[in-house]
Amino acid sequence: MFIEYLSLTDFRTYPQLDLALGPGVTVFVGANGIGKTNIVEAIGYLASLSSHRVSSDAPLVRFGTGQALVRARVVRGQQATSLELELNPGKANRARINRANPVRARDILGILRTVLFAPEDLALVKGDPSSRRRFLDELLTSLVPHHAATRSDYERVLKQRNALLKSARGRFSSSHEATLEVWDHHLAQAGAALVKARLELVQLLQPRLGQAYAALTDGSKQARAVYRSTLESPLADDGEPETGGLPEAAEMPGELAGLDLDQLRQRYLEALRRQRRREVERGISLVGPHRDELELWLGPVPAKGYASHGETWSLALALRLASYYVLCEDEQVPGATPVLILDDVFAELDTQRREKLAGIVAGAEQVLVTAAVAEDIPAALRGGQITVVPGGIFDGRQTA
Structure with missing residues (x-):
């Protein structure tokens, strides 16, 4: 899979940008703050409907305008697909596939796949569970x-249930109790679907994470991921699952992974009943996927709080590489290798990690790299170079 053409209209700093791309490595070089990341951010957004830099759409639309457009032609095998996404802050975003009538934005998910590495990835290890x-x-x-x-349904139900708990705080009545029971069943149903999907994904990620971390390091420590659910772990005062911080906690057999949807739903109903008094007192839902944690371990200790800076970087990179491997091995979409995006990553890495990462990703069908200084890019990734200038690009053939 690769992007053959990209067009941006009023996206971030670009009134208009038209860019021809192709397989192999493309490096965007330019001073910091000039707009390199804006280009790859648009590609990542087209694939995931989210930005790795901001949590809302408003900053993505050029100041003073009301709408941004991202267009791309995606080639997979012998098939080319044109995508167009309208970003309308405060309103519903819309999309078009092959210039057909507008559809919901989420209907384009899965057509373009990307895996994006960025300095913000340190939060995957050092940040909070969210x-x-x-x-x-x-x-x-x-x-x-x-x-x-699945995710949208759960978030909608959670929002409604939290609103009820908040309104009932301090004056909980029998009518509140009856209404809460209804929302409990909705939350249990939606939560079971989301957690089951997450558990299956973690099982896919687990061996790839260990493989990726070993490839980036000397292999002396094993990297693991453990899904910690509010269904099987006691709640700390902040409502997050407690881990105990003990090595054996990383060896839990994962009882939930063997449960079907109905069994998970029943577990949620039981957990919600146990936490009823506490939830009513606090006015917030304390049980569910929104409170779960993906614990990362290096050897016998949790990475958060124990990993060195270099280990933290390697583990964050390994998570992204593991996701790349999972997508490449997806039997439902054979041959759809994701576009790899490395956004200003090499400036953050030492020479050894630069070379190892470059050697691993160089063989991908399409690799897009941003850098302030071309010399930061390892030799294995010195492909075609595009210079980013104020308001556009220059690659020796075209300007925009």
Whole structure:
């Protein structure tokens, strides 16, 4: 899979940008703050409907305008597909596939697949659990696009249930109790679907994570991921699952992975009943996928709080590489290797990690790299170079 053509209209700093691309390595070089990341951010957004830099669409639309357009032609095997995405802050985004009538934005998910490496990835290891939950859910949606609806359904139910708990706080009545029971069943149903999908994904990721971390390091430590659910772990005061910080916690057999949807739903109903008093007191839902954690371990200790800076970088990169391997091995979409995007990563890495990462990704069908200094790019990734200038690009053949 590769992007053959990209067009941006009023996206970030670009009034208009038209760019021809192709297989192999393309390096975008330019001073910091000049717009390199804006280009690859648009590609990542077209694939995932989310940005690795901001949580809302408004900053993606050029200041003073009301709408941005991202267009691309994606080639997979012998088939080319044209995609167009309208970003309308405050309104529903719309999309077009092969210039047909507008469809929901999420209907284009899965057509373009990307794996994006960026300095922000350190949060996957050092940040709070929400960063790791987002990582799982975005990969899940890329792998199985209909899970965008699974995630959306859960978030909708959670919002409604939280609103009820908040309104009932301090004056909980029998009518609140009856209504909450209804929302409990909705939350259990939606939560079971999301957690089952996440558990299956973690099982796919686990061996690839170990493989990727070993390839980036000397292999002296094993990298692992453990899904910690509010269904099987006690809640800490902040509502997140407690781990105990013990080595044996990483060896849990994963009982939940063997349960079917109905069994998971029953587990949620039981957990919600146990936490009823606490949830009513606090006015918020304390059980569910929104409180779960993906724990990362190096050897016998959790990475968060124990890993060195270099180990943290290697583990973050390994997570992205593992997701790349999972997508490449997807039997439902054979041959659809993701576009690899490395956004200003090499400036953050030492020479050894630069060379190892470059050697691993160089063989991908399409690799897009951004760098402030061309010398930061390892020799294995010194492909075609495009210079980014204020308001556009210059690659020796075209300007925009």
